[in-house]
Amino acid sequence: RACRLPLRSPSAERRKRVVAAPPRLRAQLRLRAAGGWARLAASEANSRQPAAESREDSQYRDTVLLPRSRFPAQLPGRLQPETELETQQKCGFSELYSWQRQRKTKQEFCLHDGPPYANGEPHVGHALNKILKDITNRFYMMRGYKVHYVPGWDCHGLPIELKALSEVKGVANLSPMEIRQRAREFAERAIEKQRSAFVRWGIMADWANCYRTFDGKYEANQLRVFYKMYDKGFIYRDYKPVFWSPSANTALAEAELEYNEQHVSRSVYMKFPLLKSPPKLTSVLDGSSPASVLVWTTQPWTVPANQAVCYMPDSAYSIVKCATTGEYFILAADRVESTAAALDTQFEVMSTCEDLADGSCAHPTIPGRVSPLLPANHVTMTKGTGLVHTAPAHGMEDYNVASHHQLPTDCLVDEGGFFTEAAGPELQNKNVLEEGNEAVIQMLQAAGSLLKEEKYVHSYPYDWRTKKPMIVRASKQWFVNTASIKATAQEVLKKVKVIPTSAVNRILEMLDRRTFWCISRQRSWGVPIPVFYQKDTGECLINSETIANVIKIVEQQGTDAWWTLPIEQLLSKEAVAKAGGHDISDYVKGQDVLDIWFDSGTSWAHVLEDAEQRADLYLEGKDQLGGWFQSSLLTSVATRKKAPYKTLVVHGFTLGEKGEKMSKSIGNVVDPDVVINGGEDHTKDPPYGADVLRWWVAESNVFTEVLIGPVVLNAARDDINKQNALAAGDTLLIPQALPAHGA
Structure with a gap:
């Protein structure tokens, strides 16, 4: 209340009395005036002053407003x-x-x-x-x-x-x-x-x-946003590899990962026997000595799903002869020395070329399967052999290569991270990150394809909730096509004020790397994806009629209604007829829920x-x-x-x-x-x-x-006590004796 009192400009008489004050008091007044307004001393503070000084100062008391307070300087x-x-x-x-x-x-x-x-x-x-x-x-x-x-x-x-x-x-x-x-x-x-x-x-x-x-x-409201995005073509359903949490039995988005920098993988060097020599190497490989493509991977469990071996276009690849076994291997010219050192041998370079097109090799563990040699820009020369084992069901880049060359994307791993029956009796029901990985390594060894196994410490994605390792696994999911949104998003973001400014570059970089956003989850606690599926074909049913009815029910009853109400109350005959269907009983409700980032993001x-x-x-x-x-x-x-x-x-x-x-x-x-x-x-x-x-x-x-911590908190408490002491009277602060309406 004191701070709302009107400021009064001191009269000439009062200003004279201030000037006439003793030197020590004048210095104090000038010092205190520099601080402007603050709470002034309480009567308790005044009583602590020596009697002589109190009498000396009392004649100047009416030169300033002195509100009184019962607030103590500090409390126990x-x-x-x-x-x-x-x-x-x-x-x-x-x-x-x-x-x-x-x-x-x-x-x-x-x-x-x-x-x-x-x-x-x-x-x-x-x-x-x-x-x-x-x-x-x-x-x-x-x-x-x-x-x-x-x-x-x-x-x-x-x-x-x-x-x-x-x-x-x-x-x-x-x-x-x-x-x-x-x-x-x-x-x-x-x-x-x-x-x-x-x-x-x-x-x-x-x-x-x-x-x-x-x-x-x-x-x-969230479902309204979902349908708007679906109607505009930004949301779609597809079968492709996604980050999968075996410990949680659900797909996850990249934002839900954390990376363990000390994860230990069992990496292997293996050979894929050459079936068809690339034309540019035919003159060197006369057929008298068998040759193999040399590959390194940190995920041996993905080898049964291999469909190709990728090389970097316009990069040099060499045919080398192993000093230990006399075998011929093909690998990147830049990786010859490091690979020989890793295998504890020496390689003699026989020839080098810059194109492995039209070559093919045999799958290392599955008789009769052919793995073509294909160009791919995701291949790097920083690790391994410069040739990448490609399993479309277990890698984003692998999937892109398979899509371009129309290769199959067969997933041999179930929701719990176990090999399915399609993987064969030697692998079925084995955990891919544990005994399944070991079984694949043993199969490579039995086939004579394993050259070396070693532990490899590297950064690896974990489920940030369960703190367990992830895998990449192909499955049918719902996606946001961020590739078609991000250009506009980046332009819009440039007009947003970001503090600190360095943060905007990080968001732009993250957007640039993001091609799709998996928004479906295989759990019970969430907002259902409001889609119905035809029982026989699996075809999706969602249109303006179906979504309007679902939204109306959700607004009144919440999303529990998706699980408690019969499909006849959620899906109308008119909506089925509009979609070309015959009967509601031909459809089932979807069981996926939306990613919580979509929840909060809307x-x-x-x-x-x-x-x-x-x-x-x-x-x-x-x-x-x-x-x-x-x-x-x-x-x-x-x-x-x-x-x-x-x-x-x-x-x-x-x-x-x-x-x-x-x-x-x-x-x-x-x-x-x-x-x-x-x-x-x-x-x-x-x-x-x-x-x-x-x-x-x-x-x-x-x-x-x-x-x-304690030191930081003690310092904060001391700062507050000092401020309280200033306000409560240990130091008198007075308003500046300047303009009529104050400091």
């Missing part, structure tokens, strides 16, 4: 949390958001809240993100803007499903609806824990009106009040450069040809105060609740209160990794 740690809670309640913190929404102003600032995942306790990363958003919102509110900020939660997906099922015995016997119910209950509990923490941190919002991705209206369609609106700001951690920032951009550009945001702010991750990753085993995990309320032992974990937590965020350089 144990009282800080209690006082903060009392202040929040008495001062109506919960009503601030609604109050400012009622202001009569045309200026509005919209910060669209990226939904945190509803799968656990609130952590210090949440604190960094939410407090940063709150500081931003309050800044704009104080500038006279009406703030639009709707908090939300990402509620579907495998992590929630797995955690919910971990609490249940006999998971295999649960129906999809039982799984969904348990997952929903788990997410709701997590949301309440996180919501309570966010309120305690002082985050300004209408906490009674948040968005959740499992709400019926949210899901209906949040703009639900939260933004105007269908054409863009949020002023998206503010998230740097992990969202390939996640929410990108999925939001792709869905918005595909349906509206514009970005959903005007500005992106990207902050760093939280680390321990020594710059190390937080880990329970190290003991450096910082719990925001312990920061505020203290731990069991207050001498070890004192209660700092929410102000210190907020101060830590406000004073940090959030565009790098943000450090937190």
